[in-house]
Amino acid sequence: MTPAEYYQRDRRIHPPALTPDYKTSVARSPRFSLISLQGSMSEITGPTFGHGDISPIDNDLIKNYVHGGDPIGERIIVHGRVLDENARPVPNTLVEVWQANAGGRYRHKKDSYLAPIDPNFGGCGRTITDADGYYFFRTIKPGAYPWRNWVNNWRPAHIHVSVFGHAFCQRLITQLYFEGDPLIPLCPIVQTVPDAQAIDRLTAKLDMNAGVPLDSIAYRFDIVLRGRRSTMFENRLEGN
Amino acid sequence: MTPVDARANRPQYLPESASQTAGPYVHIGLAPGAAGFQIFDRELGWDIAGPNAAGERIRVEGLVIDGTGSPVKDVLIEIWQANAAGLYAHPEAGGAVEDGFRGWGRVITDFETGEWGFDTVKPGPVRARGRMASGVAQRVRDSHPDWQGRAAEDNVPMAPHLNLWIVARGINIGLNTRMYFDDEAAANATDPVLNLIEWERRRATLIARRTVRDGKPVYRFDIRLQGEDETVFFDV
Numbered sequence A: 001m002t003p004a005e006y007y008q009r010d011r012r013i014h015p016p017a018l019t020p021d022y023k024t025s026v027a028r029s030p031r032f033s034l035i036s037l038q039g040s041m042s043e044i045t046g047p048t049f050g051h052g053d054i055s056p057i058d059n060d061l062i063k064n065y066v067h068g069g070d071p072i073g074e075r076i077i078v079h080g081r082v083l084d085e086n087a088r089p090v091p092n093t094l095v096e097v098w099q100a101n102a103g104g105r106y107r108h109k110k111d112s113y114l115a116p117i118d119p120n121f122g123g124c125g126r127t128i129t130d131a132d133g134y135y136f137f138r139t140i141k142p143g144a145y146p147w148r149n150w151v152n153n154w155r156p157a158h159i160h161v162s163v164f165g166h167a168f169c170q171r172l173i174t175q176l177y178f179e180g181d182p183l184i185p186l187c188p189i190v191q192t193v194p195d196a197q198a199i200d201r202l203t204a205k206l207d208m209n210a211g212v213p214l215d216s217i218a219y220r221f222d223i224v225l226r227g228r229r230s231t232m233f234e235n236r237l238e239g240n
Numbered sequence B: 001m002t003p004v005d006a007r008a009n010r011p012q013y014l015p016e017s018a019s020q021t022a023g024p025y026v027h028i029g030l031a032p033g034a035a036g037f038q039i040f041d042r043e044l045g046w047d048i049a050g051p052n053a054a055g056e057r058i059r060v061e062g063l064v065i066d067g068t069g070s071p072v073k074d075v076l077i078e079i080w081q082a083n084a085a086g087l088y089a090h091p092e093a094g095g096a097v098e099d100g101f102r103g104w105g106r107v108i109t110d111f112e113t114g115e116w117g118f119d120t121v122k123p124g125p126v127r128a129r130g131r132m133a134s135g136v137a138q139r140v141r142d143s144h145p146d147w148q149g150r151a152a153e154d155n156v157p158m159a160p161h162l163n164l165w166i167v168a169r170g171i172n173i174g175l176n177t178r179m180y181f182d183d184e185a186a187a188n189a190t191d192p193v194l195n196l197i198e199w200e201r202r203r204a205t206l207i208a209r210r211t212v213r214d215g216k217p218v219y220r221f222d223i224r225l226q227g228e229d230e231t232v233f234f235d236v
């Protein structure tokens, strides 16, 4: 018996391929419609990762690239759960993040922004969700940075987030924004998302209860991956 | 009557998080060595098949080309494939794979030329779909004469293929496509996915060309994001 398929993706909450205000999309967007596939074995399976693939320090961006000191900037915790559309936790899945430093500069040979590189900050991390789908990172709040699109566009502070789920069709890359940032409504990349509520769900919420007193402030960010039809293996009459 | 928004009408479900572009610095997170620094003990995705995998050792190479005809030099591609027996390295795949076979890989393009490439084994034909493993849906089907016998029809094996997922700056949501093999013409002719593509000439955009270099098979697969011979992409 083939394992269950996933719910079709609701394309109305995702950005379309062609978004002219985000100029780079113009030449990189397919013009033909996507061909819709029912999930076969190729889509409903996906890679698995274990703790042997990563190190315990990998989710601590304050410590995972120290070269003689701590990185500069606002110390934050980003935490939350990876869930599916059925509101069930997605356990044991790989979450990877990357970001600019407190000044808005990436440690990347192609980034030439004039803000300085922080010698103690790499800007990437990864972790695996626990049995409840829970994850956390410790990091520095990234700075906003300018980019070439219109003459003077600025990205709101953001962290790039990559998640696997348990099937290749659940694969997702998105970005985390911070509650209250006035650059969010001005950003052509944020605004590729056509649904205001969907943008709000990409905005991490200040979570004073989860911070570490006199050390770090916290933001909560839940990630939702595609859900799946229930299966006969679960022996449930109400399977959908 | 006010039209009903399906999203408002499904309170028991959470909506999926919206996609955002991977951006120009995707390498920092997913391939930091390429960004120019060493941080992790182990980068992920460089060894797809492992040393124990059975089957023919192959190399796959190509370019991702944009709508102006230029190579895209900051793309990242992930690969998901079955082993030579047609099994995925996944608990629900219906069988075990060789020790060390992951079937998953991650490659980036050369920043100067846009060329990408990886080594793996050629996958075998993959079972597509059998009986739906969904309670009520399957029972509804089973109860109706129109559906009887269709399960067998759905179960035509898929021709050997690689599943690819492409992200980059300017790509707002990862693009899914498949790479098939030009030396599998008979299997390709009955492949249920290729046959789903109404425009027969577009099917050719998914078929890699086999050549031999230094005695080793190399498949060439150029992906065209837009323009003449735009690659077929899937909503999976």
Ligand SMILES: [Fe+3]
Residues within 6 Å of the ligand: A100, A155, A158, A160, B023, B025
């Ligand atoms: Fe960024």
